[in-house]
Amino acid sequence: MTPEEFRTAGYALIDWIAEHRSTVDQRPVRSEVAPGAVAGALPSAPPAGTDSFGHVMEDLRSIVVPGMFEMQHPMHFGWFPANAELSSILGDLASSGLSSVGISWESAPALTEVEEVVCDWMRQLVGLSEDWVGTITDTASTGCLTAMLVARERASGLSQNGGGLQGVKSPLVVYSTTQAHSSVAKAALLAGYGWDNIVMVDTDPETFAMDAGHLAKCMDADLSAGKTPAVVVAAVGTTGTTAIDPVGAVVEVAAVRGVWVHVDAAMAGSAMLVPECRHLWEGVEGADSISWNPHKWMGTILDCSLLYVRDETQLQSVMSTNPSYLRSTADGTVTQYRDWGIPLGRRFRALKLWFHLRLDGVESIRTRIRRDLANARWFAEQVAATPGWAVLAPVLLQTVCVSHTPVVDGTALQGRDLDAHTLRWAKAINDSGLAFVSPSMLDGQWMVRVSVGVLGTEREHLVRLWQQMQRVILPTVS
Amino acid sequence: MTPEEFRTAGYALIDWIAEHRSTVDQRPVRSEVAPGAVAGALPSAPPAGTDSFGHVMEDLRSIVVPGMFEMQHPMHFGWFPANAELSSILGDLASSGLSSVGISWESAPALTEVEEVVCDWMRQLVGLSEDWVGTITDTASTGCLTAMLVARERASGLSQNGGGLQGVKSPLVVYSTTQAHSSVAKAALLAGYGWDNIVMVDTDPETFAMDAGHLAKCMDADLSAGKTPAVVVAAVGTTGTTAIDPVGAVVEVAAVRGVWVHVDAAMAGSAMLVPECRHLWEGVEGADSISWNPHKWMGTILDCSLLYVRDETQLQSVMSTNPSYLRSTADGTVTQYRDWGIPLGRRFRALKLWFHLRLDGVESIRTRIRRDLANARWFAEQVAATPGWAVLAPVLLQTVCVSHTPVVDGTALQGRDLDAHTLRWAKAINDSGLAFVSPSMLDGQWMVRVSVGVLGTEREHLVRLWQQMQRVILPTVS
Numbered sequence: 001m002t003p004e005e006f007r008t009a010g011y012a013l014i015d016w017i018a019e020h021r022s023t024v025d026q027r028p029v030r031s032e033v034a035p036g037a038v039a040g041a042l043p044s045a046p047p048a049g050t051d052s053f054g055h056v057m058e059d060l061r062s063i064v065v066p067g068m069f070e071m072q073h074p075m076h077f078g079w080f081p082a083n084a085e086l087s088s089i090l091g092d093l094a095s096s097g098l099s100s101v102g103i104s105w106e107s108a109p110a111l112t113e114v115e116e117v118v119c120d121w122m123r124q125l126v127g128l129s130e131d132w133v134g135t136i137t138d139t140a141s142t143g144c145l146t147a148m149l150v151a152r153e154r155a156s157g158l159s160q161n162g163g164g165l166q167g168v169k170s171p172l173v174v175y176s177t178t179q180a181h182s183s184v185a186k187a188a189l190l191a192g193y194g195w196d197n198i199v200m201v202d203t204d205p206e207t208f209a210m211d212a213g214h215l216a217k218c219m220d221a222d223l224s225a226g227k228t229p230a231v232v233v234a235a236v237g238t239t240g241t242t243a244i245d246p247v248g249a250v251v252e253v254a255a256v257r258g259v260w261v262h263v264d265a266a267m268a269g270s271a272m273l274v275p276e277c278r279h280l281w282e283g284v285e286g287a288d289s290i291s292w293n294p295h296k297w298m299g300t301i302l303d304c305s306l307l308y309v310r311d312e313t314q315l316q317s318v319m320s321t322n323p324s325y326l327r328s329t330a331d332g333t334v335t336q337y338r339d340w341g342i343p344l345g346r347r348f349r350a351l352k353l354w355f356h357l358r359l360d361g362v363e364s365i366r367t368r369i370r371r372d373l374a375n376a377r378w379f380a381e382q383v384a385a386t387p388g389w390a391v392l393a394p395v396l397l398q399t400v401c402v403s404h405t406p407v408v409d410g411t412a413l414q415g416r417d418l419d420a421h422t423l424r425w426a427k428a429i430n431d432s433g434l435a436f437v438s439p440s441m442l443d444g445q446w447m448v449r450v451s452v453g454v455l456g457t458e459r460e461h462l463v464r465l466w467q468q469m470q471r472v473i474l475p476t477v478s
Numbered sequence: 479m480t481p482e483e484f485r486t487a488g489y490a491l492i493d494w495i496a497e498h499r500s501t502v503d504q505r506p507v508r509s510e511v512a513p514g515a516v517a518g519a520l521p522s523a524p525p526a527g528t529d530s531f532g533h534v535m536e537d538l539r540s541i542v543v544p545g546m547f548e549m550q551h552p553m554h555f556g557w558f559p560a561n562a563e564l565s566s567i568l569g570d571l572a573s574s575g576l577s578s579v580g581i582s583w584e585s586a587p588a589l590t591e592v593e594e595v596v597c598d599w600m601r602q603l604v605g606l607s608e609d610w611v612g613t614i615t616d617t618a619s620t621g622c623l624t625a626m627l628v629a630r631e632r633a634s635g636l637s638q639n640g641g642g643l644q645g646v647k648s649p650l651v652v653y654s655t656t657q658a659h660s661s662v663a664k665a666a667l668l669a670g671y672g673w674d675n676i677v678m679v680d681t682d683p684e685t686f687a688m689d690a691g692h693l694a695k696c697m698d699a700d701l702s703a704g705k706t707p708a709v710v711v712a713a714v715g716t717t718g719t720t721a722i723d724p725v726g727a728v729v730e731v732a733a734v735r736g737v738w739v740h741v742d743a744a745m746a747g748s749a750m751l752v753p754e755c756r757h758l759w760e761g762v763e764g765a766d767s768i769s770w771n772p773h774k775w776m777g778t779i780l781d782c783s784l785l786y787v788r789d790e791t792q793l794q795s796v797m798s799t800n801p802s803y804l805r806s807t808a809d810g811t812v813t814q815y816r817d818w819g820i821p822l823g824r825r826f827r828a829l830k831l832w833f834h835l836r837l838d839g840v841e842s843i844r845t846r847i848r849r850d851l852a853n854a855r856w857f858a859e860q861v862a863a864t865p866g867w868a869v870l871a872p873v874l875l876q877t878v879c880v881s882h883t884p885v886v887d888g889t890a891l892q893g894r895d896l897d898a899h900t901l902r903w904a905k906a907i908n909d910s911g912l913a914f915v916s917p918s919m920l921d922g923q924w925m926v927r928v929s930v931g932v933l934g935t936e937r938e939h940l941v942r943l944w945q946q947m948q949r950v951i952l953p954t955v956s
Contacts, residue, residue, distance in 0.1 A: 001837060003496035006564040009837075010495070013568055014488030017575035018481035031587050035812045038591035046599035050839035053568075056832075060572060064829075067588030072577050079585070079803060082823075084577035086484040090491055090531075094538060096570050097495035099550050099562035101773075101780050107557070109509050110545030113516035121524035138616055139821040149668055164672020165643040172644065182799035183822055190627055190796075190820065192670035194642020239803060295579075295823075302579050302825055318668075321660035324919035325557060325717060325927065334513045342668065342820075343617040344661055345560075345773075347780055351542075354534075359479055359487075361528035441802035449803065 009053040016057065020065075021072065021086065025456070028433030029073045031066060038067040074456035075435040077465060080239070080267050080399075081453035083299030091355025092301055095348035102346040104326045105334035112335050115350035122294070122306060122353065125362055126272035129285055131310050135340045136349045138303040140266035141183035143291030144233065146307060146315070146341055148174070148191035150289070151231035151260035153318045160318065165192045173222050174198045175215060175232035179208050181239045181264060193230070201232075207394055208241045208442075210234065212249035219257055231260040236281045237268030240440050240449070241393035241401050244268070248283020261287040269306070270297035271373075271397055274366050280396060288314075297372070297398070297453050298365060300356045304349055307341070315340045372398045372453040379450060379462045386470075392442060398452040401442060404473050415445075421473075422446040428472040435465050487531040494535065498543075499550065499564065503934070506911030507551045509544060516545040552934035553913040555943060558717070558745050558877075559931035561777030569833025570779055573826040580824040582804045583812035590813055593828035600772070600784055600831065603840055604750035607763055609788050613818045614827045616781040618744035619661035621769030622711065624785060624793070624819055626652070626669035628767070629709035629738035631796045638796065643670045651700050652676045653693060653710035657686050659717045659742060671708070679710075685872055686719045686920075688712065690727035697735055709738040714759045715746030718918050718927070719871035719879050722746070726761020739765040747784070748775035749851075749875055752844050758874060766792075775850070775876070775931045776843060778834045782827055785819070793818045850876045850931040857928060857940050864948075870920060876930040879920060882951050893923075899951075900924040906950040913943050 001009075041063045071082045102111040119134030137143050153160055156168045165172075174188040178200050188198050199222070202214040219229045232254050234245040247263060254261045263284055269292020271277040284290065290308045294300035309315055320339040322331075338344050376398040383389045383402050392401040405412050406421060413421055426439045426448050438449045452462065479487075519541045549560045580589040597612030615621045631638055634646045643650075652666040656678050666676050677700070680692040697707045710732050712723040725741060732739045741762055747770020749755040762768065768786045772778035787793055798817040800809075816822050854876040861867045861880050870879040883890050884899060891899055904917045904926050916927045930940065 001564040001568075003500045003564065006499070006568070007492055007496040009568055010492035010571070011489055013571055013575065014485055014492060017488070017571070018485040020575055021484070021577075022481045030584070033587050035583070035587070035808050036591070038588045039595050042592070042595045044595070044598070046603050046840060047836050048840075050842070051836040053837060056836050064576070064588045064592065067586075067591065068576055068578055069585050069587070071579055071585075079581065082577075082579040084574065086479040086481065089571075089574040089577070090479075090484070090487055092574050093488070093491055093495070093567075093571050096562070096567040096779055097491065097498055098542070098546055099499075099560075099567070099779060100546055101549055101560040103557065105513070106508070107547050107549075108545075109511050109513070109547070110516045110542045113514070113545065114520070114542065117517050117520045117522070120522070125524050139823045141821045141823075145820060152670070159672060160667040160670070161673050163649070163674045164667075165670035166646055166649055167672060167674070168644055171641070182801040182804075186797070186799050189638040189642075192630070192638070192643035194637060194645060195639050196641045196645075239801070301574055301577060302823060303821075319664070321664050323660040323717070324924075325916045326660075327917075330513050342623060343619045343781075345617050345619075345780060358525050358529040358534050359531060362524060362526075364528070438803045439805075446802075 012053065012057065017089070024070055024072050025074055027070055027073070029070050029076050029436040030430055030433060031069050032433065033067045038063060072454060072456065074454055074458070074461045075465065076454050077450045077452065078436040078438040080296050080451055082296060082302060083453070083455050084301040085299040085356050085360060085455065087359035088300040088352040088356040091352035094355065095351040098348055100348055102348065103338060103344050104328065105330055105336055106328040108348065111346070111348040111350070112337060114354060115337065116335055118350045118353045119306065121357065123308065126269060127275065127278050128308065131285065132308040133312050134306050134308040135337055137305045137307050137341055140264060140291045140293050140305045141187065142342060143305055143307040144183050144262065144264060145187040145190055147260065147262035147289040148187045148231060150314050150318050151262070152191050152193070154260060154314060155228050155230035158317060170226055170228040171197050172228050172230040174230060175201055175218060177201050177203045177210050177235070177245070179203055179238040179240055179243050180233055180235045181266065184233045184264065203243070208238065208243035210245035210250060212246050212253050215250060216253045219253065219259065223257070229257055229259045231262060233262045233264050234287070236263055236265035237397055240442055242267065242397040242399045243393065244280050244396055247281050247287065251283045251286035255286055260289070263287045263290040265290055265292040266305070267293070267296055268397055269293065270369060273298065273362065274369050294353060297369065299455060300352050304352055312340060368455070372457070375457070375459055375462050376400055376452045378459065379452065379466065382466050392447050400450045400452070401447050402450055403447045406473070419446045422448060425469070425472045429468055432468070435468055490531065490535065495567070502548055502550050503552055505548055505551070507548050507554050507914040508908055508911060509547050510911065511545045516541060550932060550934065552932055552936065552939045553943065554932050555928045555930065556914040556916040558774050558929055560774060560780060561931070561933050562779040563777040563834050563838060563933065565837035566778040566830040566834040569830035572833065573829040576826055578826055580826065581816060581822050582806065583808050583814055584806040586826065589824070589826040589828070590815060592832060593815065594813055596828040596831045597784065599835065601786065604747060605753065605756050606786065609763065610786040611790050612784050612786040613815055615783045615785050615819055618742060618769045618771050618783050619665065620820060621783055621785040622661050622740065622742060623665040623668055625738065625740035625767040626665045626671070626709060628792050628796050629740070630669050630671070632738060632792060633706050633708035636795060648704055648706040649675050650706050650708040652708060653679050653696060655679050655681045655688050655713070655723070657681055657716040657718055657721050658711055658713045659744065662711045662742065681721070686716065686721035688723035688728060690724050690731050693728060694731045697731065697737065701735070707735055707737045709740060711740045711742050712765070714741055714743035715875055717745070718920055720745065720875040720877045721871065722758050722874055725759050725765065729761045729764035733764055738767070741765045741768040743768055743770040744783070745771070745774055746875055747771065748847060751776065751840065752847050772831060775847065777933060778830050782830055790818060846933070850935070853935070853937055853940050854878055854930045856937065857930065857944065860944050870925055878928045878930070879925050880928055881925045884951070897924045900926060903947070903950045907946055913946055
């Protein structure tokens with residue numbers, strides 16, 4: 001494709017994106033395509049010739065778009081927001097335009113140094129001290145795996161340089177809770193710890209936060225049994241209920257025992273942009289690593305997850321490679337991000353943060369986050385004030401955990417019947433295409449998460465959701 | 479940013495990219511910025527207010543661009559090509575425009591199914607049988623780590639579900655060569671095998687390819703010693719010399735011993751688009767996993783690395799998670815790519831392959847690859863035919879390994895003096911900004927890699943490079 005063809009097609013694509021975004025609320029939130037329908041609409045053999053840009057866009061419109069869940073829809077209250085500010089899309093396009101690849105500082109000095117500067121900006125914006133240095137990874141799953149690997153190597157005296165994990169006698173133990181994100185256990189398993197060495201620490205029955213006292217007991221019991229506590233993951237905003245583990249207390253327990261503390265603030269990191277939320281991760285300065293995702297609530301388009309550590313030499317001692325073909329005279333004086341994580345090659349991801357912060361300004365992001373916090377509180381109040389409905393967990397951020405318990409023949413529904421009821425009304429909402437909520441398990445029972453925070457979600461959308469929720473349960477309750 | 483503001487800024491950015499690409503050969507290949515210069519030109523505090531798009535673009539031009547290595551420059555012969563076809567940039571922009579996140583099939587059915595279809599197209603285009611299924615990862619480093627993890631779990635009977643790697647008695651062993659990419663040893667270390675359990679198999683002194691006979695001996699010696707051979711990585715195109723390990727022979731040795739074979743074809747995968755190259759990985763059908771990078775020679779913009787396996791249930795048994803909030807009625811009938819790799823969330827990366835293949839057509843890509851193969855052969859002929867110069871390894875793909883040995887006072891330079899000479903003339907070329915080559919070690923001695931294959935590199939550019947190489951050694955030789 002020539003630059004001139006690119007220009008013409010690029011204009012058309014920019015127009016299409018502007019149009020697509022402007023009309024997002026006119027499409028169903030959830031795609032209604034059947035499994036296999038999109039694949040079935042595409043030829044099974046690769047294209048032999050070339051296609052016009054117009055044809056490709058036609059297929060994008062008629063085959064791909066109907067198969068997309070509209071993450072940017074203001075009535076999307078599922079999972080967590082995955083916001084994509086248009087300014088950050090431009091930053092990502094600029095990155096593509098530069099068409100660079102970071103495999104060493106020399107291969108793209110600006111890619112490395114803008115990442116350094118922007119990670120430091122983000123550090124300042126969430127109120128972390130100068131002790132922290134950051135890097136961009138694709139997702140918090142990768143950030144958590146990185147922390148698990150570094151913690152494994154710290155606890156085992158760099159076993160990777162000798163006999164590996166098999167040569168380590170004392171079992172290394174990971175601490176988390178049942179409320180933590182699925183990526184935590186996955187990372188522990190991938191890092192080789194083994195399921196038997198993952199300890200699920202008790203959580204508070206009301207707040208679903210880790211019980212630091214129980215953490216201490218678990219660690220001490222393991223130490224007495226000859227095991228080695230290696231790493232604890234403190235969740236700041238769990239996926240189920242946005243529960244906040246007590247970071248300060250966790251750090252206090254872990255630090256004296258030499259245990260790595262990883263703070264998984266994938267969701268709640270964005271909240272730390274507003275100072276009034278920072279008490280939620282008080283004590284974070286004593287942790288060893290933190291990951292959080294601008295690509296969630298903050299709105300820098302995926303993939304943009306930040307990983308901060310207090311001591312980057314710990315990352316380097318585990319991740320470093322130095323093949324001859326990547327050496328240059330700048331070595332030793334510059335940052336080599338390949339030694340901070342798993343992949344060698346990296347995109348210029350810092351540009352999407354750079355564009356987002358500069359074009360939108362952090363104050364507009366803060367205003368939006370405060371709007372969402374207020375909207376979630378308002379929504380929780382409506383639910384709590386209505387007979388039959390309940391809010392099941394503290395609303396510390398932007399997610400409201402909701403249940404509705406109908407009374408049938410004078411008896412409140414429970415157990416499997418209640419589950420069936422819950423899944424039925426959640427399905428009715430989701431099937432309508434007018435809104436989307438995520439059913440999720442809490443204490444062995446299904447409930448519904450209403451996760452607020454899509455860029456375009458205003459109070460009116462929550463009003464509409466609340467009306468809809470009350471409407472869909474009517475047939476059951478009558 | 480409103481859709482209207484996005485439209486205006488987007489047009490300007492598209493214009494800038496078209497212009498930037500058209501003028502790539504008017505800038506130096508390698509950036510001449512000093513370490514810290516880019517960071518120093520940016521404010522150390524985050525922006526307090528908002529900036530105009532014009533200001534951001536000004537900084538992009540004046541601060542970022544001078545700090546970029548021009549990967550798309552036709553005189554870039556370093557490392558490997560990292561091509562970024564403009565058509566694939568449009569595909570990536572379309573992905574950003576859809577602003578979706580794949581965390582489950584339900585969260586983006588089209589993202590999942592287009593990835594399935596396009597991975598199958600790519601399978602067909604490189605001549606793999608229907609036994610293979612593929613997925614897109616960020617880099618081959620991640621693909622290799624995934625293979626190491628799955629192989630570890632296969633060899634240990636899914637130790638992650640019990641006591642982890644520490645509970646496995648017999649040491650698990652990884653086989654590779656000193657010629658393999660740095661990511662192979664790194665992946666083995668991260669997967670917990672340990673340095674002592676990485677066996678560097680002998681390579682042929684002429685071809686630098688793995689000696690399959692020696693591989694068999696190493697495996698049998700390890701088996702006799704009570705160890706468990708777990709995985710062998712066969713490189714199809716090493717980074718140093720594009721050496722090709724004998725995949726068929728490696729598979730024959732490994733298969734009877736139940737050892738996982740991972741084929742690292744990060745670079746050479748693109749060559750398999752042309753049928754006449756496929757003999758280079760003969761026997762690949764017997765391997766267990768293959769990774770290769772369309773984001774290298776083929777030209778689909780980073781990050782776009784393909785990972786193929788013959789049995790996806792092996793991936794799933796190691797990578798699967800199924801939290802309640804990600805369940806849907808489609809489960810069991812659809813592909814959940816989160817269970818095929820490390821990250822949970824994924825971008826719609828298949829679109830860049832889809833746009834690239836449809837808009838440019840595979841035949842134009844094949845023509846270009848054949849051009850590069852011929853150019854590399856031509857270049858090697860010039861070098862080989864010129865006194866003092868030598869080609870140090872077979873030119874099987876597009877990389878030519880070159881040395882120049884001056885004769886001083888009747889004696890050919892060797893050892894450190896020869897290294898100093900080599901690094902001096904390579905530096906003279908790279909410092910000129912007119913071309914870039916990668917010095918690299920081979921058999922303990924520095925040599926220079928001339929890696930052909932940038933989109934815009936024609937015969938004339940190789941003519942110019944060859945002239946330049948001969949010119950820069952003149953002062954030393956006279």
